[in-house]
Each structure stands twice: as C-alpha cells, then as structure tokens.
Amino acid sequence: MSVDHAGWEQKKCRLTLADGRRLAYVHEASDAGAAGPLLVLLHGFTDSSRSHAELASLLWPQFSLLIPDLPGHGSSAARQSPGCDGFAEDVEALLDHLGRGEAIVLGHSMGGVVGVDLCARLGKRAQGLVILASSLTPRLAEDGNISTAIRSLADPIDPADPFFDEWHACARPVDPEFLSHARLEAAAMQAAVWQRVFTGLADANRTATAGQVTCPVLCLSGEDDPLFGPEHQRALANAFVSSPSSTAVALPGRGHNIHWEDAGLVARMVREFVSGISLNRQDTAPLAIS
Template identity: 30%
Template sequence: MMIHESTTRVRGLDLAYTDSGGDGVPVLALHGHFGRARAFAALAAALAPRYRVIALEQRGHGHSDDDGDFSPDAYLADAAAFVRRLGLGPVVVLGHSMGGVVAFRLAGRHPDLVGALVVEEAGALNRSPEVPHPVLDVRAWPRRAATLADLRRQVESRGVPDAGYFLESAVEHPDGWGFLFDHDAMVASQRALIGDWWPDWLASSCPALLVHGLDSFVLPTAMAREMAARRPGTTLREFPGCGHWVHDDDPAGFARVVRDFLGTAVANEA
C-alpha cells in the first residue's frame, strides 16, 4: 500500500500529513510528543481498505511549521481546522499520548467533527504525583551527531533505554544527524500539557476505545480504569507486556482491537 505524503495550509501554518488513500471511512490519527505522522503506517496498512488513515504531523513535529505556540488549545485548533480543511467530518479520531488528549478534546469541543474516538495511552489527569514524570527534559540531548548510530548512543546514554521512537524524527543535515523537533519547544509543549483534563474527557458522548499498556510509565492502570468507568460508551482494552507505545509493542494486537471497535462504532454511527 502506498502512503501519500502531503502538506496543507492550516491556520497560517504548513502542516504535513500522510494519507493511505482510498474510499474507506476516514480516520484522523494524531501522534504524541516527539512523534511523526508515519508512526501510523503499519496501522493504516492493517485497516485498509475499509478505513483510510490520514495522519497529521502536528505543529513543531516532523516537517510541519509552528508559530511558537505549543499550548493544548493550539493543537486542538489545528486538528479542527485540518478536518474542516479536508472536508472530512465527522471522522474517527485516533490519538496516542499527547495526540490522545488532542483527540478527546476535539471530540468534546467539536462533536460535529468526531464520530468515534480511539485514545491510546492518554490520561485525563497529567500531573505529579499521579504521573511521576510528565515531562521528559530533552534540552541536553545532542543537536547534531556524526552518524545516526552515534545520535542513538548519545540519547540512550542520557537515560533513555531505547531511542527508536525518537529516532523516527532524526534526519541527516549538512552538518550531521539531528532531530526535526526543537528541543526547547518540546519541553515547553510537554509542560503546557500538565493539567486536569477530566472535563474534556467527560465532555463527549461518541463511542470511545481506550487502549492501555499495563507496563506503561505514563498512564496509570487505575486511572485508565477510572476513565472507562466514568465515561459512558467507553471500551477499555488492556495490553499485558506492553508499555506506553502499544502500537509499536504489539502492532497486530493494537490493529485488531481498533478494527473490532470500529466495526461496531462506525456501524452504529451510520
């Protein structure tokens, strides 16, 4: 399956996105901090042709512009404008981590744009002590390295067990290998996401799937279960042996639960 890469103008910014194409039900996919749109390529292949996965590269990530505003409201406004720009609503919205918060806020603030919701590893409360480390401080990470392997080594030497997720945003520049994201901006963006998002989580009524890795260091299991219990129409799927990146730890299992959920949710919406 060919994934098409495109750019569109949204709220004064050039935002990149990928599109699996076809005539399937549109699914807007939103990555987390430090992520890329292409993180959803495997999911797009697994869901095709019934579903068309359109993954937005959010502001300040990948090849998308930013204007210095990394507030949660800025991400939310981008997502709403993007859906309207492409004339897709209502869509299924799927988000991972920070993208999951954007997704459920979009469902709550713009219910006309969202028909069903898939949230992977995004909590309704993002602050200490419930989340021990809500900010990964990357300001001391290298800006450039001689090789990709050296960039990995330097990042992992700073306490990251596996830098693979972050290296998806690494590219070769004229002066060496470095990340597409700005280190200071990512710290500011994470800090802006600290807060109580329970009102937004509870604000929508569309069918929702909450995916949780039982080994996650970001979303506590007790919180995931409380989120599912307090929001009507929410299905919780827990993955033993998986951490914060369930879609990477168990891509086949993740695709299966998403496909099963959408098979019911989209049919009911229709």
C-alpha cells in the first residue's frame, strides 16, 4: 500500500448511517483477510483518514486497516452534537456493517478521545488501544493563538492563512505534499463545524470513560508536544484502571503529530504492542525506542 495522496479520495467507500448521514472510510484487507487483526485508525481534529496514510502504508498488509473520516471531517457528514460526542457510535456502526467483531484501535489527538469512547463501547471486542499525543481533558488556553484563531474563523476559510502554519506545526520535517492536502481539507470544513467541535473538546473529560476500558493500552506522546504536555500524559497513564496493562512512552524530539514526523517508529511500536497482546491472557511485551 503506497501513499498516493492525489488518489486518496478515490480509495474511500461510503456507509449510509441510520440517520441518513454518510460516513466515508478507507478499508484495506490484510493478507489474512478477516482472520487477521483489524486496526481502526482514528485521525485528529480537522484532519481526515489521509492523516494516517503513511502510517497505514507501513502497517498493511500485516494488518487489515479501517480508516474513517470522522463526522464533519474529510468526506463525512457532520453530526449536530458538540465536540466528538457520538463519533464512536458511528465508528461502531461501521464495524458492525463490515461484520468485524473485534478490533485494535489507534487514535491521534482528538482521535485518541474517540478511541477511548470506542473501546469503552466495544468492551471485550476491543483488543487493544493505542493513543497518540492525546489528552483526557483536551482544553487549550482560552487566550492562546489557536483558540483565538478558531473562534474568529469564517467561511470560506483560506487554506493559505498563516494560521495553518501553527496548526500543522511539526517538530520534524513532514512531506510537503501531504501537508498541502491537509491544509486544503481543513480549510474545506465549515467554520461552524470547527467551532462546534473545538468547543465540545474544550469541555470534554474522558477520565471516567478511560476507567471503563478493559483492553491493553499504549500511550505514545512527543516530548516536544506544544498542546498536550507531561501533565496530560501523566493523567492518561493513570486513568486506565480497568486495563490489564497501560504503558506510556514519551518520544524524544517529536512533537504533537508523531505519526507524521516519524511514521516508521510509530509503526514499529504499534507492531510490537500488537504482537505482545495475547488474546487469551491480554498482556503486553516491553517496548524499546531507538
């Protein structure tokens, strides 16, 4: 599975949900087909399934991959609920539609919040949870540049706005073609959706929900993440009280978008995490960083 950003939209399938909304997604079957493990990859706020394109290219065909455009993002219709409330419900409906009972869930930033919700909903169907650069309480400073810029957005949003330089800032060089597509997709979102989801995320607290997750958990973060620093990561590490194992690893020299900055390292750590999950005993193997 090579990364074809120009053709990414053509890879998407669509599911019509019970309320008539359409959910777009990319589905790649592994060499083992339905018998192999399924990874559900959930993107961050204002991103799309494309956010995981490079990571997916390194994980397939070892794993089957399900990569949705979350509601209001990419090619998926928006929900009217605030924040990312209900996003996990839509992803669960997609899993049911595809006839997949069990899954390993990976979520970046907002996708990590959705991943916590989804694993709590799935119960024993959730085989593992990987969280990338996320938080249980993803509120940003009210008077910060990002909060101020998002509150002032108005349609049509200009993809050339300098705000996107900060919004998509990375600690390491990232493919400029990918970043160009990411800007265009983020700018294509309605300002009202930006603001509704952002406000809902600011009010979110998934601490109690994390306590309902019963699968192994791996939390990866960048030491140079400007959004969710060490205090957020400590809270994550301590929240999964019902999980048989919860491991937190901070990656030196990486920022908020760790799967863009170092997809190879993230893919390796995901593979090690998954290989360490015993579906009978649910334990995890040690992880090494290089």
